[in-house]
Amino acid sequence: MAVEVRVPTLGESVTEATVATWFKKPGDAVAVDEMLCELETDKVTVEVPSPAAGVLGEIVAAEGDTVGVDALLATVEEGEGKAPAPKKAEPKPEAKAEPKAEEAPASADAGGETVEVKVPSLGESVSEATVSTWFKQVGDEVAADEMLCELETDKVSVEAPSPAAGVLAEILVAEGDTVQAGGVLARITAGASAGAAKPAPKSDDAPAAAPASGKKDVEDAPSAKKLMAEKGLTPDQVKGTGRDGRIMKEDVQKAASGASAPAPAPQPAQAPRAPVAASDADREERVRMTRLRQTIARRLKDAQNTAAMLTTYNEVDMKAIMELRDEYKGVFEKKHGVKLGFMSFFVKACVHALKEVPEVNAEIDGTDVVYKNYYHMGVAVGTPNGLVVPVVRDADHMGFADIEKKIGELGVRARDGKLSMAEMQGGTFTISNGGVYGSLMSSPILNPPQSGILGMHKIQERPMVVGGQIVIRPMMYLALSYDHRIVDGKGAVTFLVRVKEALEDPRRLLMDL
Structure with a gap:
């Protein structure tokens, strides 16, 4: 069955947007909530997720087209992509019954259920936030509804509570990283006690990093893909610092500033900042502006x-x-x-x-x-x-x-x-x-x-x-x-x-x- 992908609410007094980038092509398998395209308005950038798992069908609005609120962007053929979508790593299909012992440390550190900590509702027209502070570390015990981290949007600060009591097993998004609404921030081993879950992520991470000698299976952040295209970089030229080597937007920015030699030349012409004496530079502090x-x-x-x-x-x-x-x-x-x-x-x-x-x-x-x-x-x-x-x-x-x-x-x-x-x-x-x-x-x-x-x-x-x-x-x-x-x-x-x-x-x- 075909499911329609439509333009979401763009915020107060915003009636139209421009399709900036399509991250998928017709025929590509897509998972639920996977980002399909990015829209730009005169105020914000909005990413459009897939409403269902399946295969991307027809793209109605091409890059550069202007669309109104609730306009049809594309269709997804539901069900057809359900099998290929989760197929991230090749060893995993075989490892369903016998090698289950290898997966055990990740989800059964202390015999408890693994619960995902998701980005809470950020409000109308807000699609992403920055993780400003983690109040807990991996291995810390947490109570249900205890605040785990604070997210900062361009308008308000939002605290993410723990969905269950247990141990913080894994932090997926570091401080300073950008997350999408509904994204996963961390995982908690429900009912576990401190110490039981701490070593688990390490033993799980080690094998995950080793096989990735050739091509990595994880998908890079959509914003990183867009920036790589703009900067003319390939994934091989960027070192990913995200989970499982995922390339984040910040990684592309670092690679672009470090790898491209011509970049420093035009910068002084654009930057109005006067040269600073070496003695004064040591006494300066550079702090990134908050989203607000x-x-x-x-x-x-x-x-x-x-x-x-x-x-x-x-x-x-x-x-x-x-x-x-x-x-x-x-x-x-x-x-x-x-x-x-x-x-x-x-x-x-x-x-x-x-x-x-x-x-x-x-x-x-x-x-x-x-x-x-x-x-x-x-x-x-x-x-x-x-x-x-x-x-x-x-x-x-x-x-x-x-x-x-x-x-x-x-x-x-x-x-x-x-x-x-x-x-x-x-x-x-x-x-x-x-x-x-x-x-x-x-x-x-x-x-x-x-x-x-x-x-x-x-x-x-x-x-x-x-x-x-x-x-x-x-x-x-x-x-x-x-x-x-x-x-x-x-x-x-x-x-x-x-x-x-x-x-x-x-x-x-x-x-x-």
Whole structure:
């Protein structure tokens, strides 16, 4: 029976992709979840797995073709490739009954069942992650649901728990390696005790490496194959460091930098980095950017390149809010179990202003403007790994206490790296508070595809003229960055003035003025 291979979900606001590379040809045997092709969007690269074991039939979308979400890529003739697919090593078909003693050490180190540790769900539109830290080593005892390692995606950190109690028998993916969603990270011998499983992988690995004198049976990583083709390298020129000699992307990068002599020549022309004295080079530290930092850098630069970004400024007298907060904060916390902060006032004021200036709550989709009749407020949170923006959904239907509780909960989850993808998607407007770090004034960068972001800043006492008298008032600068393609200057200024009016006289929020 023919099974269709279709384009998976590509992520929020992404409707099409380009077929970059096919890893299989029609007639090739494929296993379930084996990578068939790689798609490239304007944001991410997505690998498409086989939905069934069999033989790859017709390829409908060729390399270089543009395809939409759920478009047909190819077909797999189910069942026909089930026999050849697992056929990795030739000795194995005979070794089913008699030589079972050779396989025993791998799966029966201590008489227990071998359980695979798989990559957990990484969230919508996230297809791969990097192993950042292993908390356990081979031979360590582990409890069920105990955290084994931490994975880092371009958006969140995910911990991989142990599926069973036993001993960590084998680690298949080292720190720094990239893994696909659903891939196998390690193997656990369920029910075993420490010490029993440690020698097993070694005795199993030794024979596995020895026969591989000629051609190795393991398949190289798809990303490595693609990079080898780009660099003009053959598998013989690359030393694989993956399991059973599998060639990984990093191995190709090392081989390309070490083997190709012409490569160093063009590099200085492209690299803007100035030469460093030998004495200074010893005092430098080079650290690879995390996936999250790479994504932040890319998205911020994309926002600058795409949007016609402009910033308008105003200042707000915080006296009324501070007095209101001082008067009711004790009663508020006693009743609601949460402290009354400034963020709930700003969220309410922004929702109030967005209703009057709807283009700030809209986005551009091609040649259309999409107006959002809902108010999902993104609140930027600084974490040790970088800036993330969790979303407070339907803020217009929430009271002050609900907003404070939600922001507090999302802030804790963000700093612990526990935010899910769903909690960071779908925002219509963003608030960024640089004032908590002491910023007096700044121009925030848009969080695409949104059309507006409000920057809060430090509250500072300054002399102000009020009613002909010079008085000291707690003042804060506000900055609204907006996409001038959709928001005119009049709308941006009106929005900021409405926010200022609501904050300086909070009663306006109650009376919807």
